[in-house]
Amino acid sequence: MSARHKVSELLQAADIRVGGGRAWDIQVHNEKLYDRILAEGSLGAGEAYMDGWWDVEQLDEMFYRLLRARLDRKVRSPALLGQMLVSWLGNLQNRRRSRQVAEQHYDLSNRLYQAMLGPTMQYTCAYYGRDGSLSSLDEAQRAKLALIAEKLYLEPGMRVLELGGGFGELARCLAAEHDCEVVSYNISKQQVAFARKLCDGLPVEIRQQDYRDAADESDQYDRVVSIGLMEHVGPKNYRGFFKLARDRLKPGGLALVHTIGGNVSRDRADAWISKYIFPGGVIPSEAQLTRAKEDLFVLEDWHNFGPDYDRTLLGWDANFVNAWPELKESEDLDERFYRMWRYYLLSCAGAFRARGLNLWQMVLSHGDIPRYVPVR
Numbered sequence: 001m002s003a004r005h006k007v008s009e010l011l012q013a014a015d016i017r018v019g020g021g022r023a024w025d026i027q028v029h030n031e032k033l034y035d036r037i038l039a040e041g042s043l044g045a046g047e048a049y050m051d052g053w054w055d056v057e058q059l060d061e062m063f064y065r066l067l068r069a070r071l072d073r074k075v076r077s078p079a080l081l082g083q084m085l086v087s088w089l090g091n092l093q094n095r096r097r098s099r100q101v102a103e104q105h106y107d108l109s110n111r112l113y114q115a116m117l118g119p120t121m122q123y124t125c126a127y128y129g130r131d132g133s134l135s136s137l138d139e140a141q142r143a144k145l146a147l148i149a150e151k152l153y154l155e156p157g158m159r160v161l162e163l164g165g166g167f168g169e170l171a172r173c174l175a176a177e178h179d180c181e182v183v184s185y186n187i188s189k190q191q192v193a194f195a196r197k198l199c200d201g202l203p204v205e206i207r208q209q210d211y212r213d214a215a216d217e218s219d220q221y222d223r224v225v226s227i228g229l230m231e232h233v234g235p236k237n238y239r240g241f242f243k244l245a246r247d248r249l250k251p252g253g254l255a256l257v258h259t260i261g262g263n264v265s266r267d268r269a270d271a272w273i274s275k276y277i278f279p280g281g282v283i284p285s286e287a288q289l290t291r292a293k294e295d296l297f298v299l300e301d302w303h304n305f306g307p308d309y310d311r312t313l314l315g316w317d318a319n320f321v322n323a324w325p326e327l328k329e330s331e332d333l334d335e336r337f338y339r340m341w342r343y344y345l346l347s348c349a350g351a352f353r354a355r356g357l358n359l360w361q362m363v364l365s366h367g368d369i370p371r372y373v374p375v376r
Contacts, residue, residue: 168195
């Protein structure tokens, strides 16, 4: 059986046709694509898309169908086997390796992120409300920030430890709108510079340090919050993360962890995502997180609003496309970057639509509060 026939047969199982006329059918421009996919799996498919070997009108719809049919589990390649061996033998999220994702991804031009993310500069899932009625990305991102603050039951004067601070909007919000003091850890040089400027004049300290450095502190905090960091912590470090959070949290305090979550426990990410977007990133599962926090925390609440990440990613993609004519000139970006970035955003949107990925907010305590009332 030819490589073309094998790949076409796999795609047909997901109702995707080669050369078809529907928005999710793929158009092949280079016949070498089929051998490349069989030899290199998702890495080969993604690189071939960046190279212009194939196109599809709606990448998100194609990935939704592909992942619903679980085709990602049916193609195994030598590249995948090598990646598995590396993840087993080493800690891909140690301090040295963790700097790679900051330098490769988060330290890209702030102008790119401002264009894509909008005024809130929130690079995590927005919250479109209990009934999904919020219409704009900016509204939904502000609703996410408000949701986090509500779940933490903040009081004026509280001290908050933020592990993985992003561009600083949450720290600014907690300080300016809730009268809290915030200490925030972040290893991204670009994000730290942006956050310090944003929070200037507020009781916010932005530390350009690895989150693990917070373990060396003697201070304890009323609240500990981590938004979008757990995806970079890695399975070998989950237990250490929760121990750190426990040690820094005062008696009677609350911790909140906001993370992408997967339905299957893994020790590595997709090969293409690892190479081009998030080196060393791994999406945790329920089992991995609960096992890691066992006997350290009481789980007070677990909220899943994963479908909102589909809408968030589509909003980012629309912003990116609209800004592209200016970005490609001002940031000296080429067509290969454009194809890579949209492949990233829309493949992730399809994964959330297929419910292979979720968005979780976990609220944790020492088990020493009378009762926690969940917020939605």
